[in-house]
Amino acid sequence: MPDTLVSIKNLTKRFPVSKSFFGKPTKFVHAVNDVSFDIAAGETFAIVGESGCGKSTTSRLLDHLIKPDEGEIWFDGREISKLSDKQMRPLRSDMQVVFQDPYGSLNPRMKVQDIISEPLLVHTSLSTGERLRRAQELLDVVGLSAAHGERYPHEFSGGQRQRIGIARALSVQPKLIIADEPVSALDVSIQAQVLNLLRDLQEKFNLTYLFISHDLAVVEMISDRIAVMYLGSIMEVAPNEDLYRNPRHPYTQALLSAVPVPDPEIKKHHVLLEGDIPTSTTLPSGCPFRTRCPHATEKCAREVPPDTIVEPGHVVRCHYPDLTL
Amino acid sequence: MGKYLVKRILNMIPLLFIISVLVFMFIHLIPGDPARMVAGPQARLGEVEQIREQLGLNKPLLTQYIDWVTGLFHGDFGISFSNKETVGSLLAPRLPITMYLTICSITWSALFGVIIGAVAAINRGRSLDIVGMVIAIAGISIPNFWLGLQLMEIFSVGFGLLPTGGVDTWQGYILPSLAMGAGIMSILARVTRSSMVENLGRDYIRTSRAKGLSESKVIWRHAFKNSSIDVVTVAALQIGALIAGSVVVETVFSIPGLGRLLVASIGYRDYQVIQTLILFFSLEYMVVNLIADVLYGIINPRVRYD
Amino acid sequence: MSAPLLEVRGLTTEFKRDRKTWITAVSDVSFDLHPGEIVGLVGESGCGKSVSSLSVLRLLPRQTSRISGEVMFGGDDLLKLSEKRMRSIRGNDIAMIFQEPMNSLDPIMRVEDQLAEAITLHNDLSKREVHERCLRVLASVGIPEPKMTLRSYPHELSGGMCQRVMIAMAMSCEPKILIADEPTTALDVTIQAQILALMEQIRRERNTAILLITHDLGVVAETCSRVIVMYAGGIVEQTSTRELFAHPDHPYTKGLIASVPRLGSRVKRLPSIPGSVPDLAAMPSGCRFAPRCSFAQERCRTHEATLHPVAPDHLSSCLLSENERKEVLAHA
Amino acid sequence: MADTTTKNAEGAFAAGEELPRAVSPWRQFIKKFWRRKTAVAGFFFIVFVLVIAVIGPQITPYDPGAYDYAALYSGPSATHIWGCDEFGRDVFSRILAGTQLSIGTAVTASVLGTVVGVVLGLLAGFLGGIVDAIIMRVCDIMFAFPGMLLAMAIVAIIGPGIKNIMIGVAVFTVPTFARIIRGAVLEVRGELYVEVAKSVGCSTARTMFVHIFPGTMQALIVNFSMNVGGAILTASSLSFLGLGANVTEPEWGAILSQGRSYIATAPHLVLFPGLVIFLTVLAFNLFGDGLRDTLDPKLN
Amino acid sequence: KGASKDAKGSGSAGGSSSSDLLKADKDGFVVRATKTDSKAKSNDATIAVETPVKELHPMNWSDGTSGNVVLYIYDSLLAYDKDMKFVPRLAKSWEISDDALTYTFHLRDDVTFTDGSAFDSSVVLTNYQQAIDKKNNWRRRRTFIETIDENTEVTRVNSAEAPDESTVVFHLAKPFAPFLNSMAQFFIISGKVVTDSSHDYMKESAGSGPFKLKEYSQGDHTTLVRNDDYWGKAPKIDSVTFREVPEAGSRIAMLQTGEVQVAYPVPADQVATIRSAGNINLLSIPSTTMRYVTLNNDVKPLDDVRVRQALNYALNQQDYVDVMYAGAATPATSVLPATVPGYKEQKPFDYDIEKAKSLLKEAGLEDGFSIEMIGDNSSQETKGMTFVMQQLAKINVKVDVKPGDAATNGVLAEASESETKLQTWYVNWSQTDADGFMRSLLSEAMVPPTGYNTAFWKNDKFNAELEAGNAAPTLEEQNKHYGACQDIAWDECPWIYLASDNSLIAYNSCLSNVTNPPQGLDIINEKLSV
């Protein structure tokens, strides 16, 4: 096993949603619930799951934008979850983020070259000229031209903006890039461009990715290992091939079967899950998935399933990992 | 909901307390001696002292404050220096007048403001919109006493249609409430317009059009109803402007209301009256805003009181 | 094949940019819709899918848009009908649902009132009957507790539920045509699967013609019998779903299909279409796809590309033939 | 690096595609603003008034203080285009000369109030927590005090006069701006790019001044221009209630409130200053309103 | 253009706008209604007044409006007529002993109070006892008390007695010439009520006057109805309402619209409106109000009499009268208004800039000086201050005008000599007796905080003359002393003398007439054509 760059242990995060008369929170959104995983240097680790399952919260926790209620976050050999914002700042040059929304993540009042070189300004002592040169190089790297540096974000299309975001993330040559749904807002043709770019950059700069997406097909293409999240918990973690070939959690199976296949010749059998995702303020007892699971039993309602290692590197959080839908 | 109300009302208490302290401090900072005002210009020093004692003005400030606040709890607002009447009996006949004036103003201004705003929003970018908005902006640009004077000049003196002052008949309320409401009308027109424009661009409007609803139903049943949420909130905030307006307009139209009483009381340094009035105005502001919030919750089901 | 329910001919929609200039968002779009079929309308964001469908129902702002062409429905040209007649068609004969189910319902009106609004508008029913009808349609779209849902406000429902309510609302007057503008884009895959199944069920049970707008080729492949591919305001290809996926003719369609990542075919790199969609105000002359097309020739930039048959029941707008493109490829 | 470029550039720009035209946000704004004719009219009027404020005292046809007891209350005529007042002073000259004072007062008061309000609003919005709670409670209290009354009380305490009016008006501007700016800060703070700034590693100060504060500028400018209008009105209302500027100075509100005694006999004494105040406030409001509409993404 | 630009004011008034000057005819009419056929809507008269009625206790009111209303409800033993002569009221007649120490009043026997109780000599005595009772501390108490210093008071009346039901006798401690004036302000309340400290005079009146209180609405109006049991000539008007209308414009507007029949006071500049209305009369009646600017004699350079004189020479009184009152005022020719008994005309400081300048030069102030002036913030007062400022600017005296509200000025005005910041004060005073007038404003004893000698002017000769006048047994002798007082004060210039303005009263021609005796506006015996 190569070096572990990120190690997350029993991470839990609750957001208060209502307060009692005396200002004490009474209700919580259980955004992330006892989540643990490791990311090895150089690999692409993906988290997939439906909207609201806690993917972004996990990434924000890792990025030290919010602090966990419980659990540890190890990055590059340091426990960072208890660091203050100030202590965290120098570490950020090793960890950069690419966000989902290419429109909101760029300050509309800054020129593109300033956006790209901002991490340099913060983390290095390069002169203005050097920063500018670097920004122009980076523009080149992500497939834009240096002339674009003088412009403002609103003059770019979504895909181009996402490239700008990627260039910014690359500027300080981080070890880890957290990409939170970097392609979900893009059209397919553009999405392919960006995915290819990410892949090329990984090879070139030996990057580690935490790649977040709700699109199983996209994840399959880019990631080495995948975690499937549901209602704040990781239900299944497996290497890429394992997961797609042999999904063991009923949720993963349902998810996979729900993905439409762009081929009319294949008439796929869909497993239709009943009902909706429960609200994360009132988590079901036991297994969070049991309310929609076709073979939920009383045990599922009673006990939180243990993490079962079904194959090396393939962990499932289910009482019945051997049943298939 | 009940809990929410209780909470809001409880929240008002510290606010009122602070305001009462501030008001008390404020008026005692205003230069001028109420005892001298009561005694009159020809009074001698000894008489002034005697009056000061009668009025309890020679007690330490803290005692005076405590006396006042304890009185408040017993529903006793003190006695007016200048009139020897209890402040309560002083306010009692004026309160309905100012209230009625305020209600008239807010009613017409809300009605017209909303209509102008809605018409402007529906005709966005066209001449009706521009006309509506210029009217609206003109409304907040006119000093209300000037408007009052001009209205009086035109309608009372010029045409002899309406009384120039007093509120003995309902006609007496017309011009003052026009002068008082102009600014609010404008603000509401603008809020209505921008809220309507925003709501008209929302997806559910497209949905209701796709249902086959007529344009008027789309506008009033959907866009307008949604906009009323914003309108209510902003309207409530205007209560402060109305109070200030009443001070000025009641002076112009010689209306025996609370606003004019306040001006007169400040002139006489009638502490008891000033204190009570300002506290009352503050309370009024808070209560109206509370009502607006409740109303907001009724119109807007997305608000949850917990 | 039965007679078409809806015939769209040469639909062109323009938007007012400023005092004098109008920009064309949809140009010369023609297609048919038959009873009981689901037709997919695909294309990248901004290509004019929504505008085309809104134009059919004349739901675009009147002051800032103008529509030309012909939309024949039941012998009438919808574009020429009075507003009043048009209203009796909207929601009644042709219903529409939208992408953001949460935003497409009036946030401050109970579901029942919103449903009832459409029903009472087009039917002469008593209050009771309306209520029953509401219950029935809600149940028919698979809402587990219709009674409770009727009393709810939209924000109390999940996205999937809202979309079901939207569909129920659209179906409440049993329209002949349902236009669904990206009905599942905002939903999760598991919910998307539910909704798509529901659409299929509606088509089957009521023989409703559905125009399904989407940018997801997977959705098209799974649900549609025919596909219309749009690019930059115009149709570039139109054929049956099988044909399209089996023999895409237009380079754009080809690129699009290729760039979709597929489950189970783990590739390192995806083929992609270079560049991005042109700006409406600066449409390239000739074939609009030419600037991004790796086969583009001189005439592609000068000649207007129009839809023409390339195979039976297969229209494409590519100016080059299959052979010519092969040649280009060989030369490169 | 050069060789990888071509590969990576696969999607960026195909041959022949032009770069998007460079439009600075500023230019774009001007273009949009220019379309709002009423706002443009307001803008020019403001510029006009500001010019008058600067050169007004130099270009008066008469000495604004010069009296002529033979021309008391004389109406508009060729020699005195806006007539004469109760001392036979030329109304037009007085208004010209008073522009500096009136606009100066309103602008200074607004600037004062705005600066304090902005600082408080930034602190409240950015720091949150207890600081926010305290600042907002104070604002609540000030709001519950109707603004005019607050100004009245302040002027009553510190005495009338231009300087004190400025303070009075400024004080009641503070809570409004604190709230607006706090709101804007909270809104901008919720923007993704602010989170990005933190994630990139920007210091608190940098986040606040480079990323957040510029985002609140539009709210600031819009409300400032509206506030100047409001300040002119408040100042004249205070004059009306006898708490105004020094009566001997040709401040507009003072001119108007003195003129009001003669509304029946010499209506021009009320009409012209009233109109000037009205038009100026109108211009500020039209301008502010136009700015708001131009800057409001929801209305574009 | 250039010509007038540099002119710091030009010419004296009375030029072009002389047509608007208020020239009263012999009956005091400035404007006589041309349309005399106006009709009132009902037989109820309404008078628009500027200030509120605040106190209806006949012996404790302080403001003029209240005093005016009291006049309708209560009777005194004797009263003034409009020429300031005493006329009988509740007393049919009276005698003064030769030593000027005994005043005997013969009372009417046909008077009952509106609360039903009868009027007789004992009631007068009870009223007197209550009036001087320190516990009550009514404002009218002052008229019977002499203040020696802060702690010592002497009652002017040694003893009062009622030899029979219809006679009252007052024995004075020493001669006090204004005693009849005091009696004219001594309003008699029903004996039952006057001792009842809990009686609310704002709810129910207990007088014997032609009217009685019907309704008092604080800050709005006070309505009186005819007292049908009145002993005298019964009023013809059913009711009289005093309505508070603070805005001058509104008062005139209401007069025009017929909402009120009388408006008082009327700003001088409204004459054109009134003239054009046609059905409105405008009366201009000399008043007992004196307008002046006190000059703090302790402040440099005002301590120099030459400077004070210079200021008087520089001020054009006629312009003041014309600009401020459109002619409806009389330039000051003494420290007392001409209407106050005891007035003695002085040689005016004729407007003379050169003389003023040379006086300043003598005082070493060729370049002028700056001075602060306070005054009321009402529009009339600020206008007056502006006028003074303009006038004094001609001799390079720069006046910094500081209007403030009454309470603020009060604080400034009552500061003791060592603490005062007062420099000059644009102010006015109104009183009907010469002694009170001059004593309050110019005697040394009345230097603030005791009284209103805000000029801090101290002159022993003046003080002595004033005391002598006060003690003089006869009016002639008294007037001689008061005349001497005026001579002394006038040349010393403790003030800038301005003018005594007329009361301007406008009334609709549906009202037969309005008179304005010193104590207030009178329509008691007038009639309304309905």
Ligand SMILES: Nc1ncnc2c1ncn2[C@@H]1O[C@H](COP(=O)(O)OP(=O)(O)OP(=O)(O)O)[C@@H](O)[C@H]1O
């Ligand atoms: N700051 C916050 N305050 C309160 N609740 C929050 C907050 N951030 C996230 N949540 C809630 O936590 C849950 C998980 O949110 P998260 O953003 O991590 O989901 P996600 O998997 O990224 O979803 P999506 O695919 O929609 O981005 C959601 O229910 C969300 O509403």
Ligand SMILES: Nc1ncnc2c1ncn2[C@@H]1O[C@H](COP(=O)(O)OP(=O)(O)OP(=O)(O)O)[C@@H](O)[C@H]1O
């Ligand atoms: N009301 C309008 N006024 C002006 N331009 C419009 C208007 N509506 C749409 N457009 C423009 O018309 C073009 C086509 O928009 P349309 O909404 O049809 O795209 P779409 O294919 O539905 O894309 P998406 O997948 O993003 O929904 C876009 O460039 C859009 O900016």
Ligand SMILES: [Mg+2]
């Ligand atoms: Mg997310």
Ligand SMILES: [Mg+2]
């Ligand atoms: Mg669309």
